[in-house]
Amino acid sequence: MQTTTNQTPKWLDLFITAFGTQGLIALAWWAGAFHAQRIRELQATYPILQITGGAGVGKSTLVANLWKLAGSSEDENISRATHSIGALLAMLSTATNRPVVIEGPETDEDAFSWNTLRGCYEGGDIGVRMSNTPVGHRAETVHFHGALAFVGGNDEVPLYNRRLVNIHLQRQPRTDAHRAAVQALYELQIGDFCDFINGVRENREQVIYRLGHVPAYTESLRTETAPGLCPGVARNHAQLRALLDVLHDLFHIPTQVLHHAHTEVCGMAWVHADSKPAEATTTN
Numbered sequence: 212m213q214t215t216t217n218q219t220p221k222w223l224d225l226f227i228t229a230f231g232t233q234g235l236i237a238l239a240w241w242a243g244a245f246h247a248q249r250i251r252e253l254q255a256t257y258p259i260l261q262i263t264g265g266a267g268v269g270k271s272t273l274v275a276n277l278w279k280l281a282g283s284s285e286d287e288n289i290s291r292a293t294h295s296i297g298a299l300l301a302m303l304s305t306a307t308n309r310p311v312v313i314e315g316p317e318t319d320e321d322a323f324s325w326n327t328l329r330g331c332y333e334g335g336d337i338g339v340r341m342s343n344t345p346v347g348h349r350a351e352t353v354h355f356h357g358a359l360a361f362v363g364g365n366d367e368v369p370l371y372n373r374r375l376v377n378i379h380l381q382r383q384p385r386t387d388a389h390r391a392a393v394q395a396l397y398e399l400q401i402g403d404f405c406d407f408i409n410g411v412r413e414n415r416e417q418v419i420y421r422l423g424h425v426p427a428y429t430e431s432l433r434t435e436t437a438p439g440l441c442p443g444v445a446r447n448h449a450q451l452r453a454l455l456d457v458l459h460d461l462f463h464i465p466t467q468v469l470h471h472a473h474t475e476v477c478g479m480a481w482v483h484a485d486s487k488p489a490e491a492t493t494t495n
Contacts, residue, residue: 242457336353
């Protein structure tokens with residue numbers, strides 16, 4: 212079992228400087244994506260991530276660096292412009308314990324079917340696709356064992372419901388430190404990030420240990436942070452808090468930064484508690 216040191220890795224220090232607390236929360240979800248099906252086996256679900264924000268707030272840059280941490284030199288985002296629903300289902304069927312990122316639609320006409328994708332929360336069988344065989348077409352059940360994220364889309368109609376955790380990026384002043392960190396991350400090679408993906412994948416026991424804290428975090432969110440929050444939404448955000456602790460165990464997050472991230476996740480839960488009408492229209 213890997214344990215934290217008192218030294219924050221260079222790549223993580225740069226990442227926190229570049230993307231702040233919300234970026235760190237996205238990184239926690241990203242780390243959990245590589246254990247998504249294992250988490251579902253223990254706790255039934257793994258939340259769908261939604262990253263929203265206006266133009267120019269850094270959504271694309273954040274996701275590009277998340278892919279770099281996963282060992283990919285290029286973004287692997289998909290959209291209706293590049294993939295049919297059949298191609299999407301084919302990708303979902305092969306994504307085991309890894310993220311799948313869908314670029315959010317600008318209009319409803321550009322969107323993949325939410326009815327198809329919402330099953331990604333629980334995983335398992337999410338639909339049927341047709342494949343060509345030498346003797347004709349054959350229906351194949353699509354199994355999803357990965358983690359789903361939406362990036363971008365129409366902020367005016369956020370998909371608040373019990374399956375989502377939403378990170379809404381705000382425009383922040385661009386300091387010299389921020390610009391330097393973004394540039395330094397860009398200049399790092401894939402090999403400079405390998406301790407992230409290796410550490411996350413190799414420390415399954417640490418992930419499972421921290422997930423054991425989810426019930427306590429869930430109860431805290433429901434009783435102390437956002438009274439009346441439904442159990443599923445509370446668990447989604449409790450899982451994020453547990454995954455922040457996993458990151459700290461593996462790579463050391465400065466104490467104040469970690470505290471701010473936990474506080475931000477509690478605030479995200481409050482948003483769900485305050486958006487019950489929207490939730491009621493999207494969970495059926």
